[in-house]
Amino acid sequence: MNKPNMLNRSRNTWHTIRVWRDRLFVVGFVMSVAIGILGLAALLIDILADGLPYLNWNFISSYSSYEPTEAGILGPLGGTLWIAGLTALFTIPLGVGTAIYLEEFATKNRLNRLIELNIANLAGVPSVIYGLLGLAMFVQFLFGGSRNVTAGALTMTLLVLPIVVIASQEAIKAVPASYRDAAYAMGANRWQVVKSVVLPQAMPGMMSGIILALSRAIGESAPILIISSLVVVTFVPTTPDSSFTVLPLQIFTWIGHQNPEFRGIAAAAIIVLLGLLLTMNGIAIWIRNKYQVRPEQ
């Protein structure tokens, strides 16, 4: 009489424990998401609070200065746009070309498998290493010691190339095989199929991958810190062999400045940088949503 009762009671307690453990951990899981989002919110609020007072048109249209209230970001902003433009110029043909080769032309042999594996590994190489490579290969070897904006862009190209290749491969893979078959059936050769069927179809996916890669290039500072090593820049680069600095590097310099007031303008420059990145990401998402209509397969 007593025994089943006790068993029942212990079963009941165990059940209660399990139910409460379930509820407790739900709170824990929700908290992890919440902490992530709160961290993001704290970061944005911190930067807006510090930087907004310094943000005005003068800040964007004037050059750096030793006077924090007069300093502006025109020089590094120009450098950033140069880097973005040149990186796009180098990355798009190389990245898209590699992706087309791997997806449409390559046979499944050892060399091509090695290329794919290698690209995946390159995506994980720390950015400082690319900085060292750029310093030795482009600055010292190619340009004879000139720390110019082309050397910076070439380094950034190597850094973001894996991102463009992988995104473009995904976009090409998403083109239905039936499209290719139809073109082949009309007598087109491989290159004609790629040129007039696969590429137009894969373009939106590739574009959004390219834009994301460029926003990575704009936000990256470690390799540029190694290659540019300029602290104060009071000019906008006018030629591809001009020396330069970029926004993240200027922000880094201002954060480290002895005068704490420079932190305010560092935050203002961060707002500009984040605004730029937000716009680019917005465009990438817009392109993806507007053009990537999945055909029924």
Add this chain to the structure above:
Amino acid sequence: MSTTTNLEPNQDLIERVARRRRRQKTEQKAVTVLLFLAALISIFTTVGVVILLVSQSAGFFAEVSIWKFLTGTEWAPHLSPEKSGVLELVGGTLLVAVVAGIVALTLGLGAAIFLSEYAPEKLRRILKPILEVLAGIPTVVYGYFALTFVTPIFQTLFGAEQVSIFNALSAGIVMGLMIMPMVSTLSEDAMVAVPRSLRDAAYALGATRFEVATKVVMPAALSGIVASFILAMSRAIGETMIVKIAAGAQPNLTLNPLESIQTMTAYIVQISGGEAAQGSFEYKTIFAVGLLLFTMTLLMNIIGRWVISRFRQEYE
């Protein structure tokens, strides 16, 4: 009359078609070669990195033995080549990475479980992109956040004399926030791939959602979770700007995250940013440190991807 001419093959047309075919063939051949060359760039990059690091650090290893470099505990190569023990830098790097790993694994795994097991599809579609914004913020911004927001909080909590302005804890926590989406996205992908029927079987036996998540879904998705963690740690070890800004420039072999340290990456940018003359012994050290960093991250990436491919459960 006209019929006979029609039956005769039009030599001119045949000639034109043949010429066009030949041109298309040459064009295709040329394009194939060009595309192949583009693909080779990635191989050249890797070869370039390896040759550069090995050849440039050869001068360093001529003066300091590899064993001494890897096991020495004092890092002051600007004073004497004798003091080239990289452990101080490796220790600093690992200290920050471990803090970041703890933050990223706890938050990332929790978020992944919530998103894949609890959140309704609508909420998931809103939360996921917000979390992924964290991965897209430039690292210099995280550095600013660590230095001006997180460190002052710890200084108030533990006392300003306990907490150095530049410390491993702030840098590590903020870095954990940065790599959290990497853990959560990869882990969630692995969890979503676990078939519904396994969950339903556990529910039918009376399991709670927590039990389904931890005893059914997580073991089935373990390879993805482990891999996400290894890849995130590799990212943490290679990260530069956060530690350069917020963790300090003091080589220091310590377990106390409130102290100032220096990581391998921060050392590389400090020296290559123009502090040492090219060709000097100090300049050679950055390539030795770079070689070690490259090897560590490469190994972790290879292991991470191997775990994914080797232990992935294939379900019908």
